[in-house]
Amino acid sequence: MSSHGFLLANYVPGDSLLHRAPLWLKFVLVLACGMASFRIVDWAVAAAVLVLMCGLFLLSGAGLLRLFRAVRPVLPVLAAIGLFQWWQLGGPTAARIVLNVLVCIVAASILTATTPVQRLLDGVASLATPFRRFGADPERFALTIAIMLRSIPFIAGAYSDVRDSARARGLERNPRALVLPVFITTVAFARQTGDALAARGLGEAED
Amino acid sequence: MSTIVLDRAAVRVAVDGRPVPKTLLKELSLQLTEQRIGVIGANGSGKSTLLRLLNGLVAPSSGTVTVDGADTVREVREVRRRVGFVFTDPLSQLVMPTGREDVELSLRRSVRNSRERSSQAEATLDRFGLLPLADQSIYELSGGERQLLALAAVLAVDPAVLVLDEPSTLLDLRNRELLRRTLAGLRQQVILSTHDLELAMDLERVLVVDAGAVVFDGGPAAAVDHYRALCAVAPDAGAASGAGPESPRVEQL
Numbered sequence A: 001m002s003s004h005g006f007l008l009a010n011y012v013p014g015d016s017l018l019h020r021a022p023l024w025l026k027f028v029l030v031l032a033c034g035m036a037s038f039r040i041v042d043w044a045v046a047a048a049v050l051v052l053m054c055g056l057f058l059l060s061g062a063g064l065l066r067l068f069r070a071v072r073p074v075l076p077v078l079a080a081i082g083l084f085q086w087w088q089l090g091g092p093t094a095a096r097i098v099l100n101v102l103v104c105i106v107a108a109s110i111l112t113a114t115t116p117v118q119r120l121l122d123g124v125a126s127l128a129t130p131f132r133r134f135g136a137d138p139e140r141f142a143l144t145i146a147i148m149l150r151s152i153p154f155i156a157g158a159y160s161d162v163r164d165s166a167r168a169r170g171l172e173r174n175p176r177a178l179v180l181p182v183f184i185t186t187v188a189f190a191r192q193t194g195d196a197l198a199a200r201g202l203g204e205a206e207d
Numbered sequence B: 001m002s003t004i005v006l007d008r009a010a011v012r013v014a015v016d017g018r019p020v021p022k023t024l025l026k027e028l029s030l031q032l033t034e035q036r037i038g039v040i041g042a043n044g045s046g047k048s049t050l051l052r053l054l055n056g057l058v059a060p061s062s063g064t065v066t067v068d069g070a071d072t073v074r075e076v077r078e079v080r081r082r083v084g085f086v087f088t089d090p091l092s093q094l095v096m097p098t099g100r101e102d103v104e105l106s107l108r109r110s111v112r113n114s115r116e117r118s119s120q121a122e123a124t125l126d127r128f129g130l131l132p133l134a135d136q137s138i139y140e141l142s143g144g145e146r147q148l149l150a151l152a153a154v155l156a157v158d159p160a161v162l163v164l165d166e167p168s169t170l171l172d173l174r175n176r177e178l179l180r181r182t183l184a185g186l187r188q189q190v191i192l193s194t195h196d197l198e199l200a201m202d203l204e205r206v207l208v209v210d211a212g213a214v215v216f217d218g219g220p221a222a223a224v225d226h227y228r229a230l231c232a233v234a235p236d237a238g239a240a241s242g243a244g245p246e247s248p249r250v251e252q253l
Helices: A023-039 A043-059 A064-089 A091-114 A117-127 A129-134 A138-168 A175-199 B047-054 B076-082 B099-107 B114-127 B143-155 B173-184 B197-201 B220-231 B248-252
Strands: B004-013 B022-032 B036-041 B062-067 B083-086 B161-165 B189-193 B205-210 B213-218
Touching (some): A023 A117, A064 A091, A091 A117, A117 A129, A117 B114, A129 A138, B047 B161, B047 B205
Parallel strands (some): B036 B189
Antiparallel strands (some): B004 B062
């Protein structure tokens, strides 16, 4: 696999204010940014919030390069969305939508860059504890997050490999040569992951 | 030592367009009690299916498989607690971005306290010499380091039996040697499939699998001889098929 660019930043050990902040506060920050993306209607406000979020990210000591790596995989998609929205709804609306998505990604990256994955999983499992009375297993919620964090870079890497193969065969303009192999690789990956989890006894119902 | 019993176990799968299911593993009865057991055979012979029966990843279509009396279908949780499984490609097994996180994930079920979990994960990584690489991305590790990490993640929960499906296939010579030494030092019962005949010679008992059946079961030297005889191609077979050194096709190349 040639590329493993994570959509969200990996944990960066540190002792910044954000590292020491309680997990619930960081969850609230991500949630608030998600909610705000529906409420903010002015692109200038969205831009200001994005600057604030980027500032917070840099405050964690994770660095500009990691910030760029966190948003880079989504930039082509955002460019396509932005162009489409510009054509449909005009420049200010397109800018607001794109900036709001970036705000959410940077907020989520602040959470993942300043929180060890195991702590994040413990937090998700404890947040999901009330659902136990309905028969849900909190550990499965945590495992779902872990699998999601693993799957995004894998699929991005699979796409990159398939695109290179298609280029080598002169098929880069053939959507079938791009989409089908990524789809098949992703299904195979899902099966492998399922086998790997089952073999380790993870994801099974609690006693 | 654990006792694994296969009692007339067979594996068949339905294939589209075929009136009868395809047989991956013919009816097989075995008792596995030795500490080091190997399975050798050609690609597609049924080695992986046989190994996957042992921790319930594959359920027998008929017959039963038990590990210390626990049935791999009805008591699969108990079986998986006892039997750890290492895949050929460690990347298909490692779930988390770093080694430390992956070993901690293995321990989530058995160790609830996060500090205790963290210290146990460190101890496991240290045991395999992987502590300096604990926080590195799994994609930045070498093939041998990844295979060791996959092994560490499985052994973190201290299974009684360790099943490894072609663990040395993706490794270079140095890492193969490292793996051989590591496996030799384990107290667990080890059952592995391999194409590495040197590794097979380290074992106590070796099964030769061919076309979904165990065709030989005995000591490693005799098993390897049997396997070589099974795979031997008659000296003139290549020439007869047009692939020999004097064939016109080769000359054209």
